[in-house]
Amino acid sequence: MMLVILGFMLSWVNGALVVWMLAPRPRRTSVIVMQLVLALGIGLALSSATHFIRLLIVGQSDARLWVWDVGLLIALTVTSIVTNRAVPSRELVEFIEAGAHGMEAADRRASAFFRWTGILMTIVACTFAMATMLSYFNDRPHGDWDAWSMWNMRSRFLFRGGADWRLAFEPEMAWVRPDYPLLRPLTVARFWTLLGSDSTLIPRMVGCLYALATAVLLWAALVSHGNIVMGCVGLTALVSAPMFARETASQFADGPLAFYFLAAIVMAGSAMNARFGMNRLLALAGLCAGCAAWTKNEGMLFTIALMGCCSVWLCWRRGLRAGLRSTMAMLAGAMPMLSLVVLHKLMLAWRNDLFAGRSLGDVLSLLRDSSRWRTFGQECAAVLPGTISPWLLVLLIVFVVVIRVSGRHKAVASFKTRFRGLFAGWVVIVLMALGYVFIYLTSPHDLGWHIRTSLPRLILHIWPSFLYTVLLNRISIK
Amino acid sequence: MYPDLERFARVLPKEESIRLSSDILSQMDSNLLRYEFARHACTTLASMMLILAGAGLAANECFRVRRTNASKDPYHATEQEARFAALRPYLAGVKKAGWLASRPYHSSESDEALHSLARYAIVPTLLTSDAKSEVVVAAFDTVAELEAVIVSDAYDIVGRGIGGIAVLKRRAR
Numbered sequence: 112m113m114l115v116i117l118g119f120m121l122s123w124v125n126g127a128l129v130v131w132m133l134a135p136r137p138r139r140t141s142v143i144v145m146q147l148v149l150a151l152g153i154g155l156a157l158s159s160a161t162h163f164i165r166l167l168i169v170g171q172s173d174a175r176l177w178v179w180d181v182g183l184l185i186a187l188t189v190t191s192i193v194t195n196r197a198v199p200s201r202e203l204v205e206f207i208e209a210g211a212h213g214m215e216a217a218d219r220r221a222s223a224f225f226r227w228t229g230i231l232m233t234i235v236a237c238t239f240a241m242a243t244m245l246s247y248f249n250d251r252p253h254g255d256w257d258a259w260s261m262w263n264m265r266s267r268f269l270f271r272g273g274a275d276w277r278l279a280f281e282p283e284m285a286w287v288r289p290d291y292p293l294l295r296p297l298t299v300a301r302f303w304t305l306l307g308s309d310s311t312l313i314p315r316m317v318g319c320l321y322a323l324a325t326a327v328l329l330w331a332a333l334v335s336h337g338n339i340v341m342g343c344v345g346l347t348a349l350v351s352a353p354m355f356a357r358e359t360a361s362q363f364a365d366g367p368l369a370f371y372f373l374a375a376i377v378m379a380g381s382a383m384n385a386r387f388g389m390n391r392l393l394a395l396a397g398l399c400a401g402c403a404a405w406t407k408n409e410g411m412l413f414t415i416a417l418m419g420c421c422s423v424w425l426c427w428r429r430g431l432r433a434g435l436r437s438t439m440a441m442l443a444g445a446m447p448m449l450s451l452v453v454l455h456k457l458m459l460a461w462r463n464d465l466f467a468g469r470s471l472g473d474v475l476s477l478l479r480d481s482s483r484w485r486t487f488g489q490e491c492a493a494v495l496p497g498t499i500s501p502w503l504l505v506l507l508i509v510f511v512v513v514i515r516v517s518g519r520h521k522a523v524a525s526f527k528t529r530f531r532g533l534f535a536g537w538v539v540i541v542l543m544a545l546g547y548v549f550i551y552l553t554s555p556h557d558l559g560w561h562i563r564t565s566l567p568r569l570i571l572h573i574w575p576s577f578l579y580t581v582l583l584n585r586i587s588i589k
Numbered sequence: 590m591y592p593d594l595e596r597f598a599r600v601l602p603k604e605e606s607i608r609l610s611s612d613i614l615s616q617m618d619s620n621l622l623r624y625e626f627a628r629h630a631c632t633t634l635a636s637m638m639l640i641l642a643g644a645g646l647a648a649n650e651c652f653r654v655r656r657t658n659a660s661k662d663p664y665h666a667t668e669q670e671a672r673f674a675a676l677r678p679y680l681a682g683v684k685k686a687g688w689l690a691s692r693p694y695h696s697s698e699s700d701e702a703l704h705s706l707a708r709y710a711i712v713p714t715l716l717t718s719d720a721k722s723e724v725v726v727a728a729f730d731t732v733a734e735l736e737a738v739i740v741s742d743a744y745d746i747v748g749r750g751i752g753g754i755a756v757l758k759r760r761a762r
Contacts, residue, residue: 225633232644239647243654250660252667253709259666260705267712275684275713283685283717340636347643353650500646506639513635 126154240350247360254362269300289460322359371403397444673710679748687722729753
């Protein structure tokens with residue numbers, strides 16, 4: 112168990128070094144929390160990357176893999192010393208923190224009673240969500256169907272397989288999607304290797320860790336870019352969606368994917384509000400998007416959408432030359448993880464069940480089929496209420512309308528400027544949703560079955576990012 | 590911030606400008622304060638409603654899961670995994686094994702789940718769906734079915750699990 116803790120801490124420190132290199136120095140608690148959570152996610156992704164490279168070079172996995180993490184730690188330490196910023200992005204820090212300060216002043220005017228009630232109720236909501244999650248963890252220690260038939264099984268091959276770990280990617284495994292990237296299986300297999308046994312505790316712990324990280328990141332991002340009440344609203348809306356506890360406890364890769372989506376959008380939003388150090392933050396956003404691509408195939412779509420949106424926005428706002436430079440920074444951040452994805456596809460599995468052996472004509476004919484659109488609508492209408500409560504959606508809409516209407520006063524509006532860069536966040540979310548609709552409509556599987564078994568997971572991917580964007584869109588910064 | 594004030598300040602004498610400015614400012618500030626109060630009341634109310642509703646929904650979901658046993662595993666993965674995991678010692682050194690069962694693995698959802706759980710349990714041996722492999726994992730509903738297949742298809746038993754579960758090896762002809 113000591114090795115597991117050591118491996119976990121090593122991952123976290125490695126992630127913290129990367130964040131320290133690329134993000135501005137934090138001065139407020141919420142920004143420190145945000146960066147620590149980000150460091151955890153990036154650290155786990157980096158460790159899975161070193162594990163994968165080690166598997167490819169050495170050929171099998173053993174407990175000495177922590178030595179590679181130490182090697183990565185030394186490399187990152189040297190790099191961070193060499194690339195040490197003489198001037199930390201103070202202006203950015205002040206900008207983000209000034210906004211939060213302004214909103215805190217507004218908070219102080221609100222009654223402390225309401226603020227503490229909000230915090231207390233948020234804690235209550237989180238406790239109930241955690242209890243629900245623990246019920247699932249307790250009753251399904253091996254996870255849900257896709258966990259034991261795909262994600263955890265792949266982890267077992269990586270852990271138990273020795274030199275034969277590539278059996279997990281044999282043609283006989285085609286129906287369990289061997290082309291899915293390996294962040295989650297490698298993370299679980301790494302902790303199993305360090306522990307010396309394939310305890311069901313580890314995948315449960317990883318699932319819980321990413322769920323907590325997503326919740327804390329959303330809260331910290333909303334508090335640092337907005338105010339504490341907004342953080343509480345976002346966190347409560349996140350955990351009270353029935354699918355959050357259920358899907359994060361199912362031990363799939365969708366929980367980690369939701370975390371990396373949110374992290375990339377938060378970092379891209381921060382970068383677009385930065386006057387200095389923008390490219391470093393964009394590189395961090397790119398790295399988070401790369402981690403998403405290394406988690407699931409949907410992450411590739413996300414990376415393309417985010418990079419495309421940010422490039423257009425940056426070229427439009429900052430001019431072609433500076434915009435292209437920023438895009439290159441983002442691409443440089445994403446490149447390490449994207450290289451792993453390419454390596455995985457080329458060396459192990461590239462065939463995808465959704466696209467293999469299909470022509471453009473087939474896809475277009477499916478898109479033209481009106482009965483599929485009807486089925487799509489009916490199935491979504493049947494699945495959605497069990498995924499996100501309609502009451503929650505109604506209240507969220509009311510909340511956004513109230514905030515929007517109340518911010519219309521001319522004198523108030525003149526005090527404030529909008530948090531920039533959310534346009535890109537909105538466009539990415541809409542593009543992701545459109546991409547998912549396209550995949551459903553052109554699915555080679557039974558459409559009803561496909562939607563019923565996967566729609567809640569797909570909503571989980573974009574739900575935290577949606578909440579961040581929709582809530583921050585209505586926060587103005589002084 | 591207040592363009593009207595700046596304009597006044599430019600055209601009026603200094604004392605007059607200061608007097609007017611302070612009048613306008615005090616009026617604007619009182620308006621603004623009243624507006625800010627209403628704004629905060631509305632946003633606080635909306636925030637509280639959402640947070641309270643969220644807490645209620647989270648509690649409702651938690652109680653619903655407990656009341657309806659929604660978290661119970663419909664495929665009994667833990668029990669099935671344990672049944673097949675008992676076969677692992679008999680599969681040591683075998684890279685791939687076939688599958689023999691009462692029904693084809695894709696005939697129903699429960700059969701598919703059984704095959705998947707067997708595959709999950711016996712890793713690092715890769716369980717295929719091929720019934721003609723030299724080594725097969727048998728998962729029959731009854732012991733009688735297993736015995737019948739062993740006799741009719743000429744298999745040797747490598748190891749037995751609980752009920753109709755066993756590792757079989759095709760007999761050399």
